[in-house]
Amino acid sequence: MDEFAFIDAIKQHTYKQPSIIKGVGDDAAVFRQSAQDIVTAVDTFVEDVHFSRATMKPFHIGYRTLAANTSDLSAMGAVPAFYLVSIVIPESWNEDELKGIYKGMAELGNTYKMDLIGGDTVSGKELSLSITVFGYVNRNKARYRNAAKPGDVVFTTGTLGDSAAGFFMLTNPGEYIDKAFYYRRHRMPSINADFASELEFLPRLALNDISDGLANEASEIAEASQVSLTVYEEQVPVSTHFGQFRDDQQFKWKMFGGEDFELIGTVPKKSWEDVKQIADLTQTQVTEIGHVENSDDSGSDVFLVDRGQTKKRLEKKGYTHLKQVKR
Amino acid sequence: MDEFAFIDAIKQHTYKQPSIIKGVGDDAAVFRQSAQDIVTAVDTFVEDVHFSRATMKPFHIGYRTLAANTSDLSAMGAVPAFYLVSIVIPESWNEDELKGIYKGMAELGNTYKMDLIGGDTVSGKELSLSITVFGYVNRNKARYRNAAKPGDVVFTTGTLGDSAAGFFMLTNPGEYIDKAFYYRRHRMPSINADFASELEFLPRLALNDISDGLANEASEIAEASQVSLTVYEEQVPVSTHFGQFRDDQQFKWKMFGGEDFELIGTVPKKSWEDVKQIADLTQTQVTEIGHVENSDDSGSDVFLVDRGQTKKRLEKKGYTHLKQVKR
Numbered sequence: 001m002d003e004f005a006f007i008d009a010i011k012q013h014t015y016k017q018p019s020i021i022k023g024v025g026d027d028a029a030v031f032r033q034s035a036q037d038i039v040t041a042v043d044t045f046v047e048d049v050h051f052s053r054a055t056m057k058p059f060h061i062g063y064r065t066l067a068a069n070t071s072d073l074s075a076m077g078a079v080p081a082f083y084l085v086s087i088v089i090p091e092s093w094n095e096d097e098l099k100g101i102y103k104g105m106a107e108l109g110n111t112y113k114m115d116l117i118g119g120d121t122v123s124g125k126e127l128s129l130s131i132t133v134f135g136y137v138n139r140n141k142a143r144y145r146n147a148a149k150p151g152d153v154v155f156t157t158g159t160l161g162d163s164a165a166g167f168f169m170l171t172n173p174g175e176y177i178d179k180a181f182y183y184r185r186h187r188m189p190s191i192n193a194d195f196a197s198e199l200e201f202l203p204r205l206a207l208n209d210i211s212d213g214l215a216n217e218a219s220e221i222a223e224a225s226q227v228s229l230t231v232y233e234e235q236v237p238v239s240t241h242f243g244q245f246r247d248d249q250q251f252k253w254k255m256f257g258g259e260d261f262e263l264i265g266t267v268p269k270k271s272w273e274d275v276k277q278i279a280d281l282t283q284t285q286v287t288e289i290g291h292v293e294n295s296d297d298s299g300s301d302v303f304l305v306d307r308g309q310t311k312k313r314l315e316k317k318g319y320t321h322l323k324q325v326k327r
Numbered sequence: 328m329d330e331f332a333f334i335d336a337i338k339q340h341t342y343k344q345p346s347i348i349k350g351v352g353d354d355a356a357v358f359r360q361s362a363q364d365i366v367t368a369v370d371t372f373v374e375d376v377h378f379s380r381a382t383m384k385p386f387h388i389g390y391r392t393l394a395a396n397t398s399d400l401s402a403m404g405a406v407p408a409f410y411l412v413s414i415v416i417p418e419s420w421n422e423d424e425l426k427g428i429y430k431g432m433a434e435l436g437n438t439y440k441m442d443l444i445g446g447d448t449v450s451g452k453e454l455s456l457s458i459t460v461f462g463y464v465n466r467n468k469a470r471y472r473n474a475a476k477p478g479d480v481v482f483t484t485g486t487l488g489d490s491a492a493g494f495f496m497l498t499n500p501g502e503y504i505d506k507a508f509y510y511r512r513h514r515m516p517s518i519n520a521d522f523a524s525e526l527e528f529l530p531r532l533a534l535n536d537i538s539d540g541l542a543n544e545a546s547e548i549a550e551a552s553q554v555s556l557t558v559y560e561e562q563v564p565v566s567t568h569f570g571q572f573r574d575d576q577q578f579k580w581k582m583f584g585g586e587d588f589e590l591i592g593t594v595p596k597k598s599w600e601d602v603k604q605i606a607d608l609t610q611t612q613v614t615e616i617g618h619v620e621n622s623d624d625s626g627s628d629v630f631l632v633d634r635g636q637t638k639k640r641l642e643k644k645g646y647t648h649l650k651q652v653k654r
Contacts, residue, residue: 021364022469025551027402027536028368028462030469034361037348040444041355042369042459044413046451075354086371086457117367120457124373130413130447130457132369133355142349142357209354224352 001095003121010102015115017081019136029084029117036136039078043069047127055170058097060187061129062104067189068211069133070112071261074196075209077143078135082115085131088124101129112193138200143265147206148225152266152292155275157192158285159239160214161250164257168249177241185239189261195284196263202274206266213258215302219316221266222300229266230303230311231290255304255314266292328422330448337429342442344408346463356411356444363463366405370396374454382497385424387514388456389431394516395538396460397439398588401523402536404470405462409442412458415451428456439520465527470592474533475552479593479619482602484519485612486566487541488577491584495576504568512566516588522611523590529601533593540585542629546643548593549627556593557630557638558617582631582641593619 011024022030045051045065056064070080085105089098102116109116114133166186169176176182191209199205206225208217214236218229236254245253267275272288279286295301302314338351349357372378372392383391397407412432416425429443436443441460493513496503503509518536526532533552535544541563545556563581572580594602599615606613622628629641 022471026471026473027399027534028366028405028460030364030366030403030464032364032466037357037359038365039355039357040411040459040461042411042413042445042457043447044415044449044457046415046449049449049451072354076357078355084367084369084459086369088371088373088455118369120370122371122373123376124455125453126451128415128451128455130369130371132367132411132459134367135355137357139359144349144353146353207354 006095006098006121009099010116012116016113017115020082020115020117023115023117033136037139037142039073039076039135039137039142040132041069041072042130042132043072044128044130055167056187058100059104059107062101063108063188065129066105066108066131067191067261069131070108070114070193071191071209071211073133073135074191074193075143075207075263076135076137077141077196077200077205077207078137079197080112080114080133080135080193082117083109083131083133084117085119085129087119087121088126088128089121090125090127093127112191141200143205143207144224145206145208145221146224147204148221148227148266148292149268150227150292150294151269153269153272153288154218154229154231154264154266154290154292155286155288156210156214156237156262156264157195158260158262159237159242160210160260160262161242161253161257162239163189163259164253165242165245177244181239185260189259191261192263192284195278195282198278198282199275202267202271204268208264210260210262210264211258213256214264215255215314216258216316217264218302221264222295222302226295226300228293228295228301228303229290230293230305231314232305234307235287235289237285237287333422333425333448336426339443343440344442347409347442347444350442350444358444360463364466364469366400366403366462366464366469367459368396368399369457369459370399371455371457382494383514385427386431386434389428390435390515392456393432393435393458394518394588396458397435397441397520398518398536398538400460400462401518401520402470402534402590403462403464404468404523404527404532404534405464406524407439407441407460407462407520409444410436410458410460411444412446412456414446414448415453415455416448417450417452417454420454439518468527470532470534471551472533472535472548473551474531475548475554475593475619476595477554477619477621478596480596480599480615481545481556481558481591481593481617481619482613482615483537483541483564483589483591484522485587485589486564486569487537487587487589488569488580488584489566490516490586491580492569492572504571508566512587516586518588519590519611522605522609525605525609526602529594529598531595535591537587537589537591538585540583541591542582542641543585543643544591545629548591549622549629553622553627555620555622555628555630556617557620557632558641559632561634562614562616564612564614
């Protein structure tokens with residue numbers, strides 16, 4: 001494969017973001033942002049660790065990996081702007097498949113007005129994608145996970161566990177209701193970019209995206225804010241046909257599944273009505289799922305009140321990539 | 328390995344760059360830059376493609392990979408500011424070795440006042456490092472490779488071919504003069520950050536870093552600027568003891584070796600004295616190696632005038648990672 005021809009094939013010829021001064025084509029990209037703060041994050045996705053060709057087409061792989069990174073921008077309250085892609089290419093991938101990955105990213109990019117401004121292409125033994133995303137947020141309005149306070153309402157967007165359910169359907173073929181919905185939730189997750197940035201006027205908001213499971217993300221907020229969070233199982237929002245799965249599957253997927261790229265947040269009680277209004281405005285489902293309490297002697301924990309009204313400490317057994325093996 | 332303990336071990340506890348608002352510890356990093364333009368680039372380095380434990384310790388791997396990326400900032404005239412690191416970790420690497428990589432990066436970071444502000448750690452089959460660097464340059468002062476014009480002086484910094492010579496020494500043990508110098512040039516290359524940014528006052532300057540070999544980088548300037556470059560072989564600067572190697576090795580390494588992370592630039596003749604003064608000021612070696620001409624019917628080429636004063640078209644057989652196999 002000719003690296004230069006490949007880069008030419010995947011590069012954008014115009015940019016949507018006026019802050020871009022130089023995109024693809026020199027030693028580095030250049031941009032300008034004088035009015036707002038700049039938010040940036042990188043994530044790497046490895047074949048057969050984070051995704052598999054058995055359950056996704058190259059297009060989906062591109063779409064989903066960029067969505068996962070862009071979701072980090074929403075979790076900071078930032079508006080997505082652009083991204084860099086560094087790809088390690090093994091011999092087992094052909095040029096058309098690789099272009100498919102970039103098409104998937106471009107599709108998500110078009111949806112959220114993001115531009116591809118640079119990257120790198122290298123050879124290796126396994127396919128991996130490192131995506132660096134950039135977004136903008138008004139000064140001092142980035143949303144941190146350390147902002148939760150006792151008395152806050154805990155909420156989530158959307159429905160949880162659908163991506164894990166979709167993955168299960170794809171890897172355990174059979175008769176299921178609403179396959180297309182769950183497939184899409186796994187392969188082409190939408191992110192809550194508008195909702196997150198429209199909450200800017202709120203004086204205080206702790207925010208995380210649920211990439212590694214509700215339990216894990218709630219725990220990150222609890223630890224960073226030095227508070228405890230109590231979540232009511234029966235309030236955790238699930239999709240219409242989630243009941244078709246076994247109870248233990250439902251529980252595992254909605255609490256620990258992750259990768260729905262929904263948001264978990266906490267706001268003062270007096271802001272909860274505002275959150276619901278912004279949700280209406282941006283056509284986002286929001287659900288109150290619990291509240292924030294003082295942390296006790298045992299530390300900053302997450303408690304679950306189960307369907308039998310028993311309150312128990314929730315383990316943080318979310319999806320942690322480093323410990324995980326092929327799934 | 329515990330991902331959180333590992334991140335804690337490698338993260339900086341204070342930041343040198345005042346523009347950093349939030350570093351490691353949330354969904355993304357946040358920074359502010361209202362006065363200058365922001366320059367960013369990503370490169371990925373894969374074990375046994377871009378580096379090998381046979382010739383480098385983990386410390387060197389970290390130092391050299393961050394140097395390679397930071398060199399892209401210098402090639403844009405930007406002052407280095409900070410970086411993100413995404414690492415794919417295979418089972419064959421232990422925690423101490425991994426920490427060694429980050430120590431090497433921190434060493435270079437301290438030299439150039441750069442901060443590690445975020446990243447990702449994931450598991451995979453082969454070690455790879457994706458480094459995203461950020462730098463600042465005064466508005467409209469980023470240096471592009473398309474700025475060369477006929478009549479310009481072509482110059483390079485430092486001496487060329489040393490990294491390739493060091494790699495040869497490391498992989499072909501024997502008696503050599505000044506081993507430590509060549510090892511260091513291969514494992515811990517210095518970059519021309521001060522020199523590049525101090526040239527800011529020059530009205531016009533085309534700049535590239537020589538990561539993929541002089542021939543290749545000269546060709547990038549020629550093509551981007553739609554000019555031709557003529558380089559005089561006997562003017563290409565080499566190190567004091569470079570003569571210990573065979574003529575064909577010397578030629579290959581200095582013209583195509585790359586990875587010395589020196590700079591190649593072109594400036595109007597009237598600016599050449601200024602370049603030399605800034606070189607003195609920043610203790611940088613600079614050498615005039617040729618000049619820029621109009622491109623002819625055959626396109627934008629690089630010509631070499633060899634020691635016999637014969638002018639020939641130079642092939643662009645630089646180091647292109649995608650085509651390269653393990654070396």
